[in-house]
Amino acid sequence: MVFIMSDHPYQTFPAGQRRGKKAIIRIAFFILGRSIQSASHFDKIIQTELNEWPDSFLLVYKVFPNGPELALCKKNNLLKRCKHTERDPDMLIYIKNVEYAFKLMTSQKGSVQAFIEHGAFLKGDVTIALSLIRILNRIQVYLYPRFLVKRLVKRVPKINMSSRYIGRLRLIFLGIPFGL
Amino acid sequence: MIPSYFEFYNPVKILAGSNALDNLAYELMNLGAKSPLVVTDKGILKAGLLKVIKNAFSDTNIPFSLFDNIPQDSSDLIVKELSNVYRETNSDSLIALGGGSVIDTAKAVNILVTHESDNLFDFVGGDFLKKPLKPLIVVPTTSGTGSEATGVAVIKDSERNIKMGFSSQHLIPDVAILDPRMTLTLPPLLTAATGMDALTHALESSYCLQRNPVSSAFAYSAIQILSNHLVEVIKNPKDPQSRFALSIAAFLAGVGLSNSLAGIVHALGHATGGICGLPHGIAMNIFLPHGLRYNLGKVGDLIGELLLPLAGSEYFSEIPREERSKAAIQFIESLRDSLYHLVSLPRTLKEAQISKEDMNQIAKDAINDGAIAFNPEEVDFKDALNVLMMAYD
Numbered sequence: 001m002v003f004i005m006s007d008h009p010y011q012t013f014p015a016g017q018r019r020g021k022k023a024i025i026r027i028a029f030f031i032l033g034r035s036i037q038s039a040s041h042f043d044k045i046i047q048t049e050l051n052e053w054p055d056s057f058l059l060v061y062k063v064f065p066n067g068p069e070l071a072l073c074k075k076n077n078l079l080k081r082c083k084h085t086e087r088d089p090d091m092l093i094y095i096k097n098v099e100y101a102f103k104l105m106t107s108q109k110g111s112v113q114a115f116i117e118h119g120a121f122l123k124g125d126v127t128i129a130l131s132l133i134r135i136l137n138r139i140q141v142y143l144y145p146r147f148l149v150k151r152l153v154k155r156v157p158k159i160n161m162s163s164r165y166i167g168r169l170r171l172i173f174l175g176i177p178f179g180l
Numbered sequence: 181m182i183p184s185y186f187e188f189y190n191p192v193k194i195l196a197g198s199n200a201l202d203n204l205a206y207e208l209m210n211l212g213a214k215s216p217l218v219v220t221d222k223g224i225l226k227a228g229l230l231k232v233i234k235n236a237f238s239d240t241n242i243p244f245s246l247f248d249n250i251p252q253d254s255s256d257l258i259v260k261e262l263s264n265v266y267r268e269t270n271s272d273s274l275i276a277l278g279g280g281s282v283i284d285t286a287k288a289v290n291i292l293v294t295h296e297s298d299n300l301f302d303f304v305g306g307d308f309l310k311k312p313l314k315p316l317i318v319v320p321t322t323s324g325t326g327s328e329a330t331g332v333a334v335i336k337d338s339e340r341n342i343k344m345g346f347s348s349q350h351l352i353p354d355v356a357i358l359d360p361r362m363t364l365t366l367p368p369l370l371t372a373a374t375g376m377d378a379l380t381h382a383l384e385s386s387y388c389l390q391r392n393p394v395s396s397a398f399a400y401s402a403i404q405i406l407s408n409h410l411v412e413v414i415k416n417p418k419d420p421q422s423r424f425a426l427s428i429a430a431f432l433a434g435v436g437l438s439n440s441l442a443g444i445v446h447a448l449g450h451a452t453g454g455i456c457g458l459p460h461g462i463a464m465n466i467f468l469p470h471g472l473r474y475n476l477g478k479v480g481d482l483i484g485e486l487l488l489p490l491a492g493s494e495y496f497s498e499i500p501r502e503e504r505s506k507a508a509i510q511f512i513e514s515l516r517d518s519l520y521h522l523v524s525l526p527r528t529l530k531e532a533q534i535s536k537e538d539m540n541q542i543a544k545d546a547i548n549d550g551a552i553a554f555n556p557e558e559v560d561f562k563d564a565l566n567v568l569m570m571a572y573d
Contacts, residue, residue: 112553116389117185121307126345127548155558 028105038175091124110152186392213273280325323426324374326434373461385440399436443555445471451545
């Protein structure tokens with residue numbers, strides 16, 4: 001550990017960095033953002049959920065206080081990854097620390113569990129936050145095997161097998177690489 | 181089971197017992213407040229409770245302003261109006277004298293006046309208030325909401341007709357004054373409804389997902405006291421000891437709720453309140469057994485354990501473990517029957533004259549209520565609708 005020596009009878013430590021975990025969180029945010037973007041093209045239930053969101057809604061996930069972030073905007077009833085430098089987000093979900101964000105983004109914790117364990121806090125309309133959780137639950141069914149999803153959600157959303165596998169292939173080959 | 185991680189916070193100073201209100205001026209001095217705004221509703225004035233407050237201020241050199249126009253279902257409009265009153269009167273602190281609506285309104289006003297804002301919507305959500313608010317002293321006149329112990333405020337969005345939730349540790353009042361004089365005049369029907377509200381807080385905070393051993397200790401005590409005293413108070417409303425017991429129970433249940441949050445019963449109650457104006461306590465009474473039954477698959481054992489504080493150790497030990505959860509629900513149903521026979525507290529949506537036509541919208545709003553996230557069992561639109569239909573008649 002690096003620390004600054006001084007003549008004082010105390011030491012001052014600079015804030016450290018967890019670069020490895022932050023890099024993994026950034027990659028996970030990228031995959032999640034692209035997956036949401038892609039699934040909002042083809043999943044009818046996600047589209048129904050998004051219908052209830054205001055147009056141009058800006059949602060930001062951020063690791064507190066200055067960690068990686070993921071911004072998503074609603075455009076034409078699709079959620080797309082975007083930059084949010086121009087205005088304050090309509091909804092901000094802060095994940096309280098890098099360790100918790102790492103567990104969340106590597107699916108060791110579920111979205112609801114993050115709120116139960118005070119690992120995340122929310123600024124914005126809770127109605128939309130709950131809608132987002134339902135969207136994320138469906139995304140997880142496309143991305144992960146059932147046994148893993150069962151650990152992360154209270155009840156695995158019903159998506160028939162063919163739609164599930166077609167959706168998974170679409171996310172892997174078009175969604176995550178190209179956002180389509 | 182002990183959760184892998186939990187948080188608990190309750191800094192409220194409690195002044196409890198006979199003539200507790202007489203220490204009001206001393207507590208204001210402790211908080212550095214010199215010009216409080218008393219917030220209340222017309223019913224409290226009609227019941228003559230303001231006199232007790234006035235007496236508490238006599239010989240203190242502390243002038244106070246009064247706003248008595250809080251409706252039963254407070255909204256963002258009232259909060260805005262009251263914030264302007266706070267500024268006009270140069271107040272430096274708030275005293276909430278009333279039930280849940282009055283206390284929650286005072287908390288919301290406190291957000292606006294502390295942040296020098298006019299837009300309550302900027303603060304919707306959880307844990308986003310970053311500085312301590314102005315001093316807030318709460319004097320509950322009902323024994324139910326537990327809002328005197330919680331960091332939560334629920335205010336109606338007047339445009340969208342839904343309840344907005346605010347939660348922050350800074351919303352927790354500085355002082356709660358539980359003076360038996362303040363609940364003696366509470367009408368029996370309201371006593372029953374608010375008592376069932378407190379019982380619901382205690383029960384849901386004991387089995388919903390954010391439960392933890394510390395908040396459960398508060399909740400268990402609340403359940404025991406409510407179970408022993410609620411019917412007794414209805415039969416003998418002027419008994420100060422029983423009234424005092426209910427006030428303590430409501431506070432304990434509020435501490436439990438504030439640290440564990442609620443579930444489907446509250447979600448359905450908020451939605452029905454928002455759409456049909458059904459008072460919260462009545463909604464809790466209607467939905468409580470249905471919410472318990474809905475969660476039996478996930479937390480049946482926990483619900484079974486609640487039979488001990490509900491019915492006492494003798495009855496608990498007579499019932500086999502696997503039958504305790506159903507016995508706990510039956511106990512609550514028989515409590516509801518007693519209250520119905522004593523004060524006609526509605527047990528079904530039909531008895532509360534709620535129209536079946538509203539069910540779809542209530543179900544839709546319920547699954548978008550924050551409490552639903554903390555319910556052990558997943559709840560989708562169809563599930564919510566099924567529970568509503570079961571609660572109908």
